[in-house]
Amino acid sequence: MRIVPAPLLQRMIDLLMRRMRHSHPSLFSNLALLDSAVICVKPSDLPHQFVLRFGQGPTSLSLAKPQNPVSDACIKGKLEALLNLLEGRIDSDMLFFSRDIEITGDTAVIVGLRNTLDREEINLLDDITAMSGPFGGPARKMVSILNNAAQRINQRLANIYEESHPPSADWQNVQHERDELRNEVQALKTRLAKFETRQKRTEAAAQ
C-alpha cells in the first residue's frame, strides 16, 4: 500500500465507491438515514488517513489532506482489523475489548455506522473483481494481499487462544494450582476483612 501514490489511491476509492453504490444500494440509503457525520478513519499501519462522510447528503470516502482533518469521531486500528469490520467478519465489540481498535469523539456516530454496515453482507473482493478499467488489475492485486492479511489476523487470534490454552497436563496443573492459590487468597482476604470490621466496630463502640 505504501507504494500507492495518493492521487491513484483516490481514483481507486472513487471507482470502488461507484461500484458499491450499484451492488449495495440499501447500504447507501441506510447511511442516508443516519445523522450527518464526518468520520476520520486512521489505519495505524498506513501513511494515509481517510474521511468518510454520510448522513443527509451523499456518502463519500476520500483521502484526508491535512494531517488531522476535522471530524465528529475517529476510528483507529490496523487496516486488517478495519477491513474485517467493514466486511462483518469480526465482531467490533471484540476488537474494542481487545483494544485492537480505538474510537474517540462522538461514539453514537461510530455505533450508527457500525450497525448500518453490519446490515449489509459486503465482500470487497467481489466488488473489486467487478471493477473494470485501468485500476481493476492493481486493485485486485491489492485486495488479494489484504485478504491474505485478514486470514493472517484470524489465524493469529486463533494462535493466541491456543497458546493460552495448551492442552498439556503441565498446563492443567498450573491452572489447578492457580485456582487453589486464588481461593486461598480469597479466604485470607475474607478473614482480614472480618478482622478489620471487628476492629472498626470496637473503635466505634469505644468512642
Add this chain to the structure above:
Amino acid sequence: MTIGKKASNLTIGPLFFNWSVEKRRDFYFRIADEADVDCVYVGEVVCSKRESSFEDHLPEIVDRLNAAGKEVVRSTLALVTSEREMNAIKANIGYEQLIEANDVASLQSLKGSPHVIGPFINVFNETTCDFLVRNGAKRIVLAVEASAAAIGIIAAKASAIETEVMVFGRQPLSVAMRCYHARSHGLTRDSCQFVCGLDADGLPADTIDGQPILTVNGTQTMSHGYGVLLNELGRLQGMGVSHFRLSPQDVDMVRVAALYRAVLDKKSTAAEALDKLKTLTAEVPFINGFIHGREGLSWVEN
C-alpha cells in the same frame, strides 16, 4: 387517618440504612413524638438478612406511631428471590396493616385489598396505573426517575388514586442480589458481617477522578446527593400529588420535616427552607435532575 384526605400529606419513607436497634428505636420514637408528619413507613426494603435484628422491636414502634396519630404502612422487600423472603412477604400480608408492595411478588396476595405500590415497582404510565388500581392499589409511590410530566399525568387520576413522590433523601437507583457493601470490604453477601451497619448514611463511592457520585447501602445503590424537591413542591401540589415522602437520612429528620411542612402549608418559601436545610445536611449536595427530565445527579434552579 389520612385516607381520602386531599390535603398534602407528609410521610416518612422506609429506613433504607442498617441502623442499630437502639438508633432505629430512638429515631421512630422521636418521629412519633415530635415530627409533624401524617404517615410513617416501617419495615426492611433492602436486605432480608437485616430483618431478624429488629423484627422484635417493630410492634412497639408501630404502637408508638399509631398512638401519635400517624398512619403506619408496612414496607416490604424490593427484591424477593428466596423461599424465606416469600414467606416473610406472605406473613406481612396477614397483618391488618397497610402494606407497601415493592416487588410484584406481593401483588397476587394483595389483590382486592387496599395497598400501596412502592417506588420499586415500575409504574410509568396510565395503563399500568389503571391495572394496579383495579387490583386494589390505593396509593402509588412513583419511581425516583419520574419526570414532572409523567407525575402530572398519573396524578391527574387523583380521584381514583393517591400519589406519592419522594421529595427528600438519597435517591434509590438500583437493587441487586449482590451486596456491594460486603464486596467493598472483600466479603460476600453470605459472609457479610453486616458491614452495612458501619455506615449510617451509606458508603460513599467516588469516580476515579475523585468526584463523589454514588452511595452504597448493602445491595442498594443510591445517589450521592440528597434528592431535594423543595422548589417543586408547589407545582406537585398543583398537579394533585397527595403524599410527599421524606426518606430517612442520618440528619435531624424532625427539623427536615418541619421545613417541608412549612413550605407545603405556604408558611415558608422554598428558598428559605433550602437555606435552612443546608445547615442540617452538611456537605452533601442537593439534586433534582430526574423531575426536570435531566440527569438525576444534576441540580436545576427553578
Add this chain to the structure above:
Amino acid sequence: MTSSYLELVCPAGTPAALRAAITAGADTVYCGFRDCTNARNYPGLNFDRKEMIEGVAYAHARGRQVLVAINTFPRAGDEEPWHRAVDAAAEAGADAVILADIGVLDYATRHHPKLRRHLSVQASAANPMSIMFYRDNFDIKRVVLPRVLSIEDVAALIEQTGIETEVFAFGSVGPMSEGRCFLSSYMTGISPTSEGACAPASHVVYKEDGGCMKSYLGNVALNEFAKDEPAAYPTPCKGRYVTHDRASYLFEEPIGLNAIDILPQLKAAGVTALKIEGRQRSRAYVAQVVGTFRKALDDLAGGAVSVAANDLKSVAEGGHETFGAYKTGWR
C-alpha cells in the same frame, strides 16, 4: 414442563444478523422494532415493519421462530408507540412478543389474546409469586429469568410454577435487578427503561490520555484502561469506583457470562430455552456464538458427556468469562 430439547434463542439486531443466526442453527430469533419500544434502541439497529415481516417469513420458511421484544416501559401520555408495536408484531406473524410493562401486557392481553406472550427479563420477575401474578393476569407462557438466580433457584422456581423458562446462556453478567436500574439515567438523563438505551452512545466519550484510554458517561469518569488492558462496556455497573480509598470494579468486572460448560445442569433444572444476548453485537458475533452453542447442544442431545470446545472467550465482554450467579459464591 421439562422437555428433552433445549431451545436455542438467538439475538438479531439487523435482518443480516437474523439470517446469520438461522444459518448458524438458531431455533428461535428475537428482535425489536427500530424505536424506543425495545431495550436495545441504538442508532442503525433493529427492524422496520417491512423488515420484520420479511424476517418472520424468512424464519418460518426454514421452520424457525421469531420473537419480538417490546420490553421497555411506555412513558406516561405516550403509550401509543408500544401499542402499535404489539399490533405490528401480531401483523408480521411473530411467534410471541416479549413484554415487561404491566400496561403493555394488559393491552396485548385484551387486543391480541391469541398472540403468545413472554415475560421479559426487564420485568425482573425473580420468584414464583411474581411469575404467578403475571401468568394469572396476562397468561404469559414463558418467563425470561433474571441473571441473579443460581441453578438451584432456577430449578426450584420451575418446579413451583411449571412455567416455561428461558435463561441467559451467553452475554453480560447483570448484577442489578433489570428493568429497575436508574444508574444510566442518573448519569445521562436518558432512561434505559423507557428509551431503551443503557449508556446511550450519544453520551459515551472515550479520551486518550498518555497511552491510557478513559471512558466517560455523561460527565462521569467511568473507567480507565492501561495500554492493552481489556476494555469494558461503558455502562455504570461496569465502571471503576473508589471506596475506602481504593478504585475497584465495585459492581462487576468486565467479564462475560458463558454457561456452555453447565448446559447439562441447566437442562436437568428443567429450563426450556437458552438465550444468547447481543442484539447490539455484530452478525459475526451472532454466527460464532450461535454456531458454538448449536454444536454443544447437538453433542448434548447425542449423549456426549463433555460439550464442544469452548472458544468464545475472545467475543466475551472484557475477554473473560464467568458462570455468573448460576454457581454459588457469585453473590
